[in-house]
Amino acid sequence: MEELLKIHDLTIELRTKKARYNLVENIDFTVNEKEAFGIVGESGCGKSITAYSIINLLSTPPLYIKKGSINFKGKELTNLSSKEMRKIRGNEISMIFQEPMTALDPLFTIGEQLKEVMQIHTKLTDKEMDNKVIETLKKVEIPRAEQIVNDYPHQLSGGMLQRVMIAISMINNPKLLIADEPTTALDVTIQAQILDLMNGLKEKFGTSIIMITHDLGVISETCDRVAVFYGGHVVEISDVENIFENSMHPYTLGLVKSVSSLGQKRKELYTIPGVVPTYDQMGIGCRFYDRCVKKMDICKNKVPPLKEYSKGHQCRCWLYEEVN
């Protein structure tokens, strides 16, 4: 399997007048070609900012990449000029967002907004673009595509708009699609349809996907591998099957426990006690320390390293370190 995106030691900093905080710290993960890679974690753990940093969409100021590398197909993205970065956005790496209802410009038609991303990156004629728009809308299973191109966003439902967003992101055949909680704002039935659609497109286009979610269920339905985030750290990376059957990190264990059974109707059975510390309350040790049922002395003052313990299975926890 070939590596497509390799993030190494990425730290994103929030600069305020008073202080600087590392919102995410030493992020390490790799996304392979044609792979669906999941990022899962509670609200505020840094999933979105990590994703935005890939295509330099962080709101700077106040957020800055403090250190680390983001390598895409052998190219270092953190050093690109804004012009070079624009060539990648929407073309080689595209992104869809959580709120389809607000993700499109209300004053332009669906067709215009699909065409815009082709106008930026291709030299197709108007006619060719029109055809491609219809063709792509059909690929994302939008009924009456010929009429919908002339509609405005407010005339479509959330599910339809998310399909349009997917169409916009796929129309230039990107290598990587970043989906930031693409189904969180949608009804359960629509959610399932959108996930199916994305699975299908991944196969058809051979696009890699980074699927960001707080829902392990979504991960199990769509992803090959997954990184678990907690408080701005990657705490575990593994194959999806492994994460459910052999989770190592106490936080992952809790997450898995809180999901009753895969694929079927999920019900919250268990929630991890305690709350996530906010970025200004982070200790200097393991970020899960306050809520961990297996905490030890060392955990309080020293961050455990992210290490591979079996092939393809990494974890950041002192439990597995031999020094103990």
Add this chain to the structure above:
Amino acid sequence: MRSYITRRLLLFIPVLIGISLAVFLLMHLIPGDAVDSLLGVEATDELREQLTKQFGLDLPWYEQYFNWISGVLKGDFGYSIRTGKAILPEILSRFKVTFELSILSSIISWIIAIPLGILAAVKRNTWADGLARVVALFWVSIPNFALVTLLLLFLSLQFNYYPALQYTAFFDNPVQNLKTLIFPALVLGAIMAGSVMRMTRSSMLEVLRQDFIRTIRAKGAKEKVVIFKHALKNSFSPIITIIGMQIGYLLGGTVITEQIFSLPGLGLFILTGINQRDYPVVQGSILFFALVFVIINLIVDILYACIDPRISYK
């Protein structure tokens, strides 16, 4: 859309009736009457009575109102008590001047304010934004007459400019016409620019915070496209609102500017009418002004619908 416009036009009727009544009653509450101010204190009672009768001022107020308004409906605004001239033609000819001045100064204010507003929004919280905001705040806080006077002083000292003594219509001599109007228009435009700029800035900032801007950036669009094609278009509604209001006020005449630059506009006409207790002039002008104002409001509402597909008038 068409039926919406028809309904809005029908709504004009109660609005104009209300305004005409209010103006009419207000004029009658002002102490002193036209006959006094026309004849002076020396006049004989006979003469006084005769004139009062001639102007219909001896009738009960509602009859006076009815006579006036039924004339207005036939396009007859009556005659000036002072000059005896028909009022409507006078209003219309003065309105031409005021209209031209309003349009010219509005365009000037957009040219100044909109680019500055965009710049301040895009460069928010930098020194450029700070400077633009302070200047705009200062600008909107100075009383207009002070600004006009200062500018005139400046113009006359620096450019040896003085107001033309005679107004020249555009179609008679465009160059002379523009020469007469450009300085008052600059003054008014500069005055209006402050609030237009502030509105542009805050509206742009609001739009730039919205989610869809991120989508456009994620498409790989240039910042130029993000700002001018998408953000600016989405910012227009509040800007149009404030521009509409300003044009509305300008069309009512800008007394001070007209006075200083000796322009025969609507503002001076109304002012003179008030000073001389010339009821028909004041009533007619204000009613006309109200009509212009509601028309501008209608145009603004129609413009909203042209820009924003979410607004549909049925």
